[in-house]
Amino acid sequence: MGEGWERVMDQDTELYYYLRLVREFEDRVSKLHHQGRIPGGVYSGLGQEAVVVGAVYRLKPEDFIFPLHRDLGAFLVKGVDPNLLMAQIMGKKTGFSGGRDSFLHAGVLDKGVIGSTSMLASSLPVACGAALKFKIKKEPRVAVAFFGEGASSRGDFHEAANFAGIHKLPVIFVCENNFYAFSTPQSMQMAVEDVADRAAGYGFHGHVCSGNDLFAVMRAMEHAVNQARRGDGPELIECKTYRYSGHSEHDMASYRTKEELIEWESRDPIQRYEFFLEKKGYDAAKIIAETGGKVKAVVDEAVKFAESSPEPEGPEAMTEIYATPV
Amino acid sequence: MLFDRFDPLKGERLEIMDKDGRVNEELRPDLSDERIKELYVRMSVMRLADRTALNLQREGRMGTYAPVYGQEASQASAAFLGKEDWLVPSYRESGALFMRGVSLSGIYRYWMGDERGLIGIKDLRVLPIEVVVGSQPLHAVGVSWAMKLRGIKSVAAVYFGDGATSEGSFHEAMNFAGVFNTPTVFICQNNQFAISVPRKVQTRSKSIAQKANAYGFKGIQIYGNDIMAVYAAMKEAMSDAREGRGPRLIEMLTYRFGPHTTADDPTKYRDAAELEKNKPFDPLIRLRLYLSGRGMWSEEEEYEIMDAAKAEVEKAVAIAESAPPPEPSDIFHNTWKREHPYLKRQEDEMLALLRETEGGAPNA
Numbered sequence: 075m076g077e078g079w080e081r082v083m084d085q086d087t088e089l090y091y092y093l094r095l096v097r098e099f100e101d102r103v104s105k106l107h108h109q110g111r112i113p114g115g116v117y118s119g120l121g122q123e124a125v126v127v128g129a130v131y132r133l134k135p136e137d138f139i140f141p142l143h144r145d146l147g148a149f150l151v152k153g154v155d156p157n158l159l160m161a162q163i164m165g166k167k168t169g170f171s172g173g174r175d176s177f178l179h180a181g182v183l184d185k186g187v188i189g190s191t192s193m194l195a196s197s198l199p200v201a202c203g204a205a206l207k208f209k210i211k212k213e214p215r216v217a218v219a220f221f222g223e224g225a226s227s228r229g230d231f232h233e234a235a236n237f238a239g240i241h242k243l244p245v246i247f248v249c250e251n252n253f254y255a256f257s258t259p260q261s262m263q264m265a266v267e268d269v270a271d272r273a274a275g276y277g278f279h280g281h282v283c284s285g286n287d288l289f290a291v292m293r294a295m296e297h298a299v300n301q302a303r304r305g306d307g308p309e310l311i312e313c314k315t316y317r318y319s320g321h322s323e324h325d326m327a328s329y330r331t332k333e334e335l336i337e338w339e340s341r342d343p344i345q346r347y348e349f350f351l352e353k354k355g356y357d358a359a360k361i362i363a364e365t366g367g368k369v370k371a372v373v374d375e376a377v378k379f380a381e382s383s384p385e386p387e388g389p390e391a392m393t394e395i396y397a398t399p400v
Numbered sequence: 401m402l403f404d405r406f407d408p409l410k411g412e413r414l415e416i417m418d419k420d421g422r423v424n425e426e427l428r429p430d431l432s433d434e435r436i437k438e439l440y441v442r443m444s445v446m447r448l449a450d451r452t453a454l455n456l457q458r459e460g461r462m463g464t465y466a467p468v469y470g471q472e473a474s475q476a477s478a479a480f481l482g483k484e485d486w487l488v489p490s491y492r493e494s495g496a497l498f499m500r501g502v503s504l505s506g507i508y509r510y511w512m513g514d515e516r517g518l519i520g521i522k523d524l525r526v527l528p529i530e531v532v533v534g535s536q537p538l539h540a541v542g543v544s545w546a547m548k549l550r551g552i553k554s555v556a557a558v559y560f561g562d563g564a565t566s567e568g569s570f571h572e573a574m575n576f577a578g579v580f581n582t583p584t585v586f587i588c589q590n591n592q593f594a595i596s597v598p599r600k601v602q603t604r605s606k607s608i609a610q611k612a613n614a615y616g617f618k619g620i621q622i623y624g625n626d627i628m629a630v631y632a633a634m635k636e637a638m639s640d641a642r643e644g645r646g647p648r649l650i651e652m653l654t655y656r657f658g659p660h661t662t663a664d665d666p667t668k669y670r671d672a673a674e675l676e677k678n679k680p681f682d683p684l685i686r687l688r689l690y691l692s693g694r695g696m697w698s699e700e701e702e703y704e705i706m707d708a709a710k711a712e713v714e715k716a717v718a719i720a721e722s723a724p725p726p727e728p729s730d731i732f733h734n735t736w737k738r739e740h741p742y743l744k745r746q747e748d749e750m751l752a753l754l755r756e757t758e759g760g761a762p763n764a
């Protein structure tokens with residue numbers, strides 16, 4: 075959660091701020107990548123903002139999150155400094171990994187953000203490990219692990235879910251079902267309609283919600299987090315959503331139709347939220363304009379910070395890999 | 401259809417012949433009394449052969465062995481595969497291999513440390529014994545997918561335990577089978593233990609059968625000590641898979657009366673009372689009671705059956721023990737189709753070492 079001036083905004087506008095911040099940040103990262111100003115791969119989460127905002131917003135600073143490749147928004151909502159995140163993505167010395175890699179492999183421990191590896195779903199058993207520690211130490215903390223529907227086909231998912239079920243771990247599995255794993259459609263990924271159906275095989279509940287409806291995600295999370303904190307075990311929350319961009323910036327997504335994209339754009343999570351603001355009687359136009367200005371300033375500043383940060387020199391690539399250097 | 405009628409999510413399970421040999425007539429499958437008698441006889445031989453293997457190991461005449469004592473009816477499911485089907489076993493399938501027609505002497509020889517004992521199993525459409533827990537479901541999906549792609553109506557039946565279902569590879573196999581609709585029958589012998597880990601701490605799922613729902617196909621839980629339930633479930637599952645109606649998962653509830661393997665002492669983790677509580681559910685007792693009620697079993701006949709079984713088993717032991725010991729080099733062969741230079745170097749090194757140390761094979 076953000077600190078400083080954002081905290082004083084009331085919740086409705088703060089939520090909107092995060093939705094917009096994530097989108098602005100994602101959008102900028104894509105543009106910078108196209109301009110060759112970001113090394114390595116970029117996996118855009120445009121269109122999926124409500125999932126990361128809804129899943130992380132109410133968490134406590136001491137809770138852990140395990141984002142995957144499409145979840146840079148989760149970093150922001152958990153309170154990670156946008157400047158440092160941008161520096162990380164640009165592979166700068168000021169980034170979390172000191173320029174050892176770009177994008178989202180690095181975590182930010184003091185914000186409770188655990189980095190991922192390139193192996194899909196490999197962070198789910200790690201989330202169980204963290205949750206087991208919380209349980210053993212009787213700490214009322216939760217671990218929230220993100221993964222795509224594609225990653226749910228991996229054995230790691232199965233072993234993590236099974237283990238979490240047996241030990242009633244305070245872990246929440248958040249599946250971002252955007253219907254594609256790279257070019258593989260869900261129908262060729264699994265013979266069930268809902269990833270949430272898998273939970274029954276592990277003795278806990280699976281919940282399906284619209285990942286484009288911020289409040290639906292938040293309600294599901296509230297239930298799951300309370301349950302986990304009480305010691306009543308894990309839950310799987312499947313958020314149906316859609317990524318607007320290709321799998322990564324080099325993917326033209328020719329495996330899907332324009333109509334499908336348009337249909338999902340009509341269910342845009344941010345527009346949906348703007349309707350809500352209007353309906354609730356806010357001066358929506360004003361909030362939209364003001365927030366737009368704020369997030370642009372934050373992201374401009376992040377880019378400025380990152381671009382003016384030094385590059386790593388090289389030799390440090392050999393350090394801080396193993397606890398005991400080899 | 402049994403798979404629809406017995407929903408594991410509702411806690412339902414299939415039992416046809418109860419522990420006292422009484423049959424639920426409404427569910428009675430098309431299994432003649434003669435066939436049942438024959439199955440009883442083969443299962444009796446299986447039990448004796450199993451106990452003999454344990455004894456051989458205790459006497460130092462066999463390396464190790466994973467007994468099937470108590471699981472004979474589940475193991476006998478292998479008798480309900482067609483000739484064209486594939487059997488994909490774990491290490492605990494000596495009984496299933498036996499029912500499939502693999503020679504007892506070959507099985508013994510294998511566990512005596514000579515893999516050549518099972519060299520002919522490919523002709524019986526049996527895959528090599530898999531020890532890496534939970535990995536063989538993947539092999540079965542691959543085999544059955546190949547059959548499907550070639551347009552051959554052949555099912556792969558794969559055996560694994562309750563513990564194996566916690567492995568990621570089980571999940572990947574089940575998922576793949578669901579998506580590609582492969583003709584695979586997953587047979588989980590839930591014998592309540594994975595070595596010392598009891599079933600209830602293996603997964604929080606109420607049944608293993610219900611895990612099939614997560615992959616878009618049907619699962620059923622049955623009493624695996626009831627040969628009629630085993631037959632009925634197998635028949636439906638095999639025909640569903642064969643006809644492309646989808647893979648199937650059968651959870652056979654059973655109980656391992658013996659140790660996990662010859663290197664295990666179950667008294668360390670389960671009390672005698674639990675074992676005793678399960679003894680009356682013995683798969684052979686109920687068959688004996690059933691057959692005796694039909695006038696097809698008597699104590700004298702039991703002696704005859706056991707005498708014949710003893711002769712069959714002793715003969716198998718003799719054949720296995722008289723086989724020449726394997727060559728030390730064999731350990732380097734049969735893994736790669738072509739000679740692997742790295743392994744060849746190791747083999748040469750070993751042979752040189754053996755020549756130096758009086759040249760003999762370290763065989764007793």
Ligand SMILES: Cc1ncc(C[n+]2csc(CCOP(=O)(O)OP(=O)(O)O)c2C)c(N)n1
Nearest residue numbers: 144192193194222223224225252254255256
């Ligand atoms: C174990 C593994 N296999 C394959 C890949 C390559 N890969 C990276 S992302 C991806 C698709 C993932 O799809 P999904 O889990 O649905 O998440 P999404 O990208 O849609 O957010 C693949 C196949 C990988 N990173 N790790």
Ligand SMILES: Cc1ncc(C[n+]2csc(CCOP(=O)(O)OP(=O)(O)O)c2C)c(N)n1
Nearest residue numbers: 492531532533561562563564591593594595
């Ligand atoms: C991947 C792997 N992990 C661990 C082992 C050691 N191991 C051998 S058998 C076994 C228990 C398996 O239990 P289950 O699947 O229930 O089958 P059962 O032995 O009861 O028939 C274990 C843990 C192994 N062989 N492979």
Ligand SMILES: [Mg+2]
Nearest residue numbers: 561562593594
């Ligand atoms: Mg077992």
